[in-house]
Amino acid sequence: MLALAIQLFIAAFSSFLVVGLVSLYDPGSGSVEFAAAGDTDELVSITENEEAWTVTTYETREEAVEAFENRRADAVLVTDRPGGGDVDVTVIAPRSDLRTTLIVSAARDMLRKYEDAERERRAASLDVRPLEVPEGGASPYHGFTYAVLVPLLMFLPVFISGSIAADSVTEEFERGTLDLLRVSPLSDAALFDGKTATAVAIAPAQAALWLALLRLNGVLVASPLALVALVAGVTAIAVGLGALVALQFRERKQAQFVYSVGVMAFFALTFALPEPSANTVAKLAAGSATPATYVYAAVYVAVGAVAFAVARRVAGRKLS
Numbered sequence: 393m394l395a396l397a398i399q400l401f402i403a404a405f406s407s408f409l410v411v412g413l414v415s416l417y418d419p420g421s422g423s424v425e426f427a428a429a430g431d432t433d434e435l436v437s438i439t440e441n442e443e444a445w446t447v448t449t450y451e452t453r454e455e456a457v458e459a460f461e462n463r464r465a466d467a468v469l470v471t472d473r474p475g476g477g478d479v480d481v482t483v484i485a486p487r488s489d490l491r492t493t494l495i496v497s498a499a500r501d502m503l504r505k506y507e508d509a510e511r512e513r514r515a516a517s518l519d520v521r522p523l524e525v526p527e528g529g530a531s532p533y534h535g536f537t538y539a540v541l542v543p544l545l546m547f548l549p550v551f552i553s554g555s556i557a558a559d560s561v562t563e564e565f566e567r568g569t570l571d572l573l574r575v576s577p578l579s580d581a582a583l584f585d586g587k588t589a590t591a592v593a594i595a596p597a598q599a600a601l602w603l604a605l606l607r608l609n610g611v612l613v614a615s616p617l618a619l620v621a622l623v624a625g626v627t628a629i630a631v632g633l634g635a636l637v638a639l640q641f642r643e644r645k646q647a648q649f650v651y652s653v654g655v656m657a658f659f660a661l662t663f664a665l666p667e668p669s670a671n672t673v674a675k676l677a678a679g680s681a682t683p684a685t686y687v688y689a690a691v692y693v694a695v696g697a698v699a700f701a702v703a704r705r706v707a708g709r710k711l712s
Contacts, residue, residue, distance in 0.1 A: 423444055423445065423446050424444060424445055424446070424466050424467065424494065424495055424498040424499075425464070425465045426445065426447045426448070426467050426468070426469050426499070426502070427450055427455075427456035427457075427459040427460050427464070427468045427469070428447050428448065428449050428456065428468075428469045428470070428471070429449070429450045429452055429453045429455065429468070429469075429470050429471075430453070430470050431471045431473050431479070432447070432469075434506060434510070435447050435469060435471065435502070436449065438502070438505045438509055439502065444498060445498055447469070448464075448465065453468075453470050456468045456470065457484065460484060466485075466486075466495050467483060467484060467485045467495050467498075467499055468483070468484035469481060469483055469499070469502075470482040470484075479506075479510065481503060481506070483496075483499050483503075485499065487666070493674070494539075537606075537611055538674050538677050538678040539670075542606070542613070542674065542677040543669075543670040543673040543674060545599065545602040545606075546599050546602070546622070546623050546673050547623075547626070547659070547669070547670075549594065549599060549623070549627070550595050550626050550627045550655075551630065553591040553592065553595040553630055553634075554591070554630030554631050554634035554651055554655055555634060555648065555651065555652075556591045556594075557587065557588045557591040557592075557631040557634040557635045557638070558634035558635065558637055558638040558644075558647045558651045559638075559648070560587045560591065560638075561587055561588075561634075561635050561638035561639060561647075562638045562641070562643060562647050563644070565638075565642040565643075566642075566643065579708070580707065580708040580709075581704055581705075581708045583707075584635065584703075584704050584707035584708065585704070587635070588631050588635050588703075591627075591631045591634075592624070592627055592628055592631050592700070595623055595624070595627040596620050596623050596624040596627065599619065599620055599623040600616070600620050603616045603619065603620070612679075613676075613677045614677060614679030614681070615676040615681060618676050618681075618686065618689050619673060619677065621689065621693055622672065622673065622689045622692050622693065624693065625689075625692035625693035625694070625695065625696030625697070626669070626692050626696060627696065628696030628699055629658065629692075629695060629696045629699045629700075630658075631700065631703075632696075632702065632703035632704075633651060633655060633658070633699070634651045635703050635707060636703050636706060637650045637651045637654065639706065639707055665688070666684075667684060669692070672685055672689060676689065
């Protein structure tokens with residue numbers, strides 16, 4: 393608890409780190425390449441002086457989609473004027489990628505400029521003068537907070553908890569104190585619980601403190617309870633993995649190496665899912681969660697419970 397309090401105290405004075413990370417993350421610093429087809433003259437004209445957007449025109453929609461599928465473009469814009477009236481714009485973006493948020497944000501800003509250009513072009517044909525819409529610049533802090541900062545704060549304690557569990561178990565073997573624990577009236581499963589329960593509980597507690605700190609700084613998190621539950625499930629997976637590795641190798645260096653590789657492989661596999669784990673956290677935090685998002689969160693909790701139960705059972709045999 394003292395470690396949590398110290399971290400929270402330090403974080404309260406570390407806003408300059410956020411400013412520095414935002415300057416690196418700023419969506420405007422990276423160019424988004426669009427493949428455009430159809431009536432593209434207006435799109436090209438509004439992006440001439442924009443460094444964040446690049447538009448490459450193609451003759452047909454199929455050619456633009458092919459460029460997108462071959463990773464020569466980040467997204468596709470297809471414009472059409474049926475009957476010469478309203479403009480229909482179709483946007484094709486990656487389905488599940490952390491970069492998707494940036495691409496969609498860039499496409500939204502481009503379409504707003506496109507809409508303003510259309511308003512100006514058609515203003516002469518209107519009988520009344522339209523009201524002027526004030527400019528409103530979007531802050532990069534919003535995207536950074538929900539797409540980067542919140543997932544980072546939620547998952548960082550998970551890595552640490554699994555490492556603590558691995559150290560806690562290997563320490564008993566290296567110091568030769570396991571025999572002293574065995575003569576106690578506790579069962580082997582109870583010994584395992586004592587070595588790992590704190591590691592499982594500390595990550596959700598720290599995640600809750602991070603969310604409380606964000607709330608105090610005016611950052612609204614839509615589903616804090618779901619986020620804490622998700623962190624608890626993923627932590628149970630990491631702690632179970634760390635404890636099993638420690639029971640198998642019984643040496644800190646080997647156990648930590650195998651645990652690090654294993655937990656990184658686990659998170660890499662979650663990014664291969666239709667909705668990566670970081671996207672699940674971002675959606676829960678930003679209030680854009682779908683029913684599938686809550687299903688993914690429930691699956692993480694269920695898998696965590698199973699993983700911890702398996703590790704507990706294996707530990708009972710290993711310790712005996």
